[in-house]
Amino acid sequence: MAEAGAADTGRRRARGGGGAARRAERTSTRHEVARFIERRIPDFEVLDAEALELIEANAETVLEEIGVNFVENPAALERWREAGADVQGERVHIPRGLARKLCATAPGRFTQTSRNPERAVEIGGRNLVLAPVYGPPFVRTYEEGRRYATMADFEMFVKLTYQSKWLHHSGGTVCEPTDVAVNKRHLDMLLAHMRLSDKPYMGSVTDPKRAEDSVRMSEILFGGALPADPVMTSLININSPLTFDNVMMGALEVYAAAGQACIVSPFIVGGAMAPVTIGGTLTQVLAEVLAGVAYSQLVKPGAPVIFGAFVTSIDMNSGAPTMGTPEASLILYGAGQLARRLGLPFRSGGALCTSKLPDAQAAYETANTLNAALLGGVNFMLHSAGWLEGGLVASPEKLVLDADQLGMLHQLAGGISLDENGMAMDAIREVGPGGHYLGCSHTQANFKTAFWRTQVLDYKPYETWIEEGGMDSVQFAARRVKHLLDTYEQPALDPAIEEALQAYVAGRKAEEPDAFG
């Protein structure tokens, strides 16, 4: 059987300083949360050494011969020039081997800590950390259908994520609160993560000033100064192909300088922002990540970074992005191998789907990606629950359905135990040919932990199911959403810290007029 140990609970394994852990014990709401997945199964690898070397050689050729653009960012160009790159206008040609050499100072794994140290996550190695959906401007609920997302929705998603045993990380822009001004909503979003959850979170990246706000608010949350370990892992998208804009790079510069972690992630719809073939896409992804990670190390050697890859394909009929496809899985497997050879933590998407509804299409697409991400050695999975309609929509019902599947990943990652209890020879002897295992002593001793248990799927007999209304998955999920929100309790937070956070947000909001769009 899979070992339950893969899903270490915060309860059983307090980490960090004993004092901090005990304080958290006293002040935080007690509910069972898995810290992160520790894989006891191997990675699935589709490329051999020769193939990997070819992709790596071609990526170096791309960097040297074609180069990358750092747009409207004279300081970045100067850093590259000093590092030995050939800078022509905004085009940076990086000599073979330079980017890889610069990447060597980035840590292979790091701890992102949290205000509750029991919720700290270790990113890298054999671990997998799960964070919810990021970015949708719309929300779809079973009761209300599809509409623009609001700050109330944002808070609902933070609460649902906090309540989930299987989501380790509170995420970032779980949806876009479109009822708050664009230039101020990052403040409310950060405050929601900090107040309503004690899981680790992400910072704002939509403007370097907002990244600075994220650092300032984190300092307040942590009692005046940031701890040694990073407290944010933020999402820096590369403008594929081969372009690094000054907004995202500006945020990266803020975070790297403050010792905070970033995901350096090409955002690619294959066939549009990268070649239509997998080999070409992997080459471009590697070139882009090499340049981006190298740049983070030019800003601050040793800054924690993650090798990101968000790659979907394009539907050649409609031009729409597709998700959960075989090409996406193959790219994920290949990119994972490239990241491990580079010695960097690896990030993928998670519950990706294109369907407008949390229906069969959504679930096929999602499960394809979740399985590939677990087996492909992903260390940080963004969008691992709640994603709908190509990322335009966040759905609370999809979030609880996805989160249930994430529990499955925990058990799968545990592998197979072959100790005496696992091998069960005494049970086979006891039951014998034609017998029944339900009543045997081995089953009695193990049944509580032997199998993964769903919290939302339905296994009842048909007749019972009909009597209870013949509900589909979305209706079961809607019931669970309501239960989780009804039983939510806010984790305790020092009132002085909360007050200081509120004051910071109020002060910053007063400094500039509202901007929308």
Added chain:
Amino acid sequence: MAEAGAADTGRRRARGGGGAARRAERTSTRHEVARFIERRIPDFEVLDAEALELIEANAETVLEEIGVNFVENPAALERWREAGADVQGERVHIPRGLARKLCATAPGRFTQTSRNPERAVEIGGRNLVLAPVYGPPFVRTYEEGRRYATMADFEMFVKLTYQSKWLHHSGGTVCEPTDVAVNKRHLDMLLAHMRLSDKPYMGSVTDPKRAEDSVRMSEILFGGALPADPVMTSLININSPLTFDNVMMGALEVYAAAGQACIVSPFIVGGAMAPVTIGGTLTQVLAEVLAGVAYSQLVKPGAPVIFGAFVTSIDMNSGAPTMGTPEASLILYGAGQLARRLGLPFRSGGALCTSKLPDAQAAYETANTLNAALLGGVNFMLHSAGWLEGGLVASPEKLVLDADQLGMLHQLAGGISLDENGMAMDAIREVGPGGHYLGCSHTQANFKTAFWRTQVLDYKPYETWIEEGGMDSVQFAARRVKHLLDTYEQPALDPAIEEALQAYVAGRKAEEPDAFG
């Protein structure tokens, strides 16, 4: 990109005698069908050599010390006695190593041929052959809901399977035609496979006499005598734990003697028919398959057989079977390794799910199993499309949704091409930083085959989707079911053969009164 070659079409690669192939060209309806999947990706393996040896040693202990029951089958007991087993009553104790030695005469791969030789499948090696759902007494359709299955439903599933590009095999009891007498329905089912499809099929196993009918009808179909290669692969379930009943063994004896292939398959709900732990279940599965396959070789050395494993877990709350679980995936991965070490083709389940509806639950469960089966090295996947409600229900909408996902498996199995076109360096040079790949020459040259294309999922923009009715996956699937049935054309069959088959069925039906239940 994944190479389309994984999905070789019958059109491009006719096999067997040129005359037969040309005859098939003339007489069969022309539509594109993938022959089978040829994997260009590795197997995912969760057990190391030491673990595998432990399971193998324990399985030998089970066979020797505990033994297996061959029930009401004196001939089988006599065969075992002659082979050197210690037979006590109906209990057969098989000395260490004997079963494995007997298994050595079973072929590692074989061709199951078909009346259209272009549809012949190769079972074993790196191949994966896909067959539809098997066994449900109920049908659920979008229009009519859930009801008992009839012969008309059976014919519908044969036609849908025939129409699918991605289902290579017509299967067996695609549903139970409950409107035909139990002792006669096998005749109508076989006739439907033979008339309405030219894909390979399975024989009846519910009585040795019905297996004989299957052989007789196959002789007629193939012009009076069976060809050298088997024309049926039939499903022989083991009555786990460790029991071989005389009905299933009787059918096995008929098929093995006639050189026809059998799947020797424990049917296990873990926690009930096998230990509640994965290691114990794998041990029992291996012991059972060793005994069953060895017995097939006692009947006829060289008889083609498949290492089967149908394993689900039990929901410890309700006692209901669960599907698409992490335990089921781990068992599949482990059993695949054991089968490969034994040198036998490996069979698993496919679109397994417990949901009553083709909803998100059904699709998560299904996709989990489909992904595990592809990566776990399965050679013959039964139930790969159309399964619902734990196998109680067959669904046409689920069948077309699943079949679409099977197309995805074909592309995933193709792996990553790293030839010059695949690496796309010229495209990366042509487009450059900030450019767009949609219009570039490499995209134009590759876009038709670069990406897997769905035939049922929806990628349209939200507004278009709303205008067209805001349909969910089941509604899209229902539309496709209708299209496939409307465009179905029966493959040509020699009228003399069809007449002889009809006469055989009529004659056999006249021999005995109807039996129901």
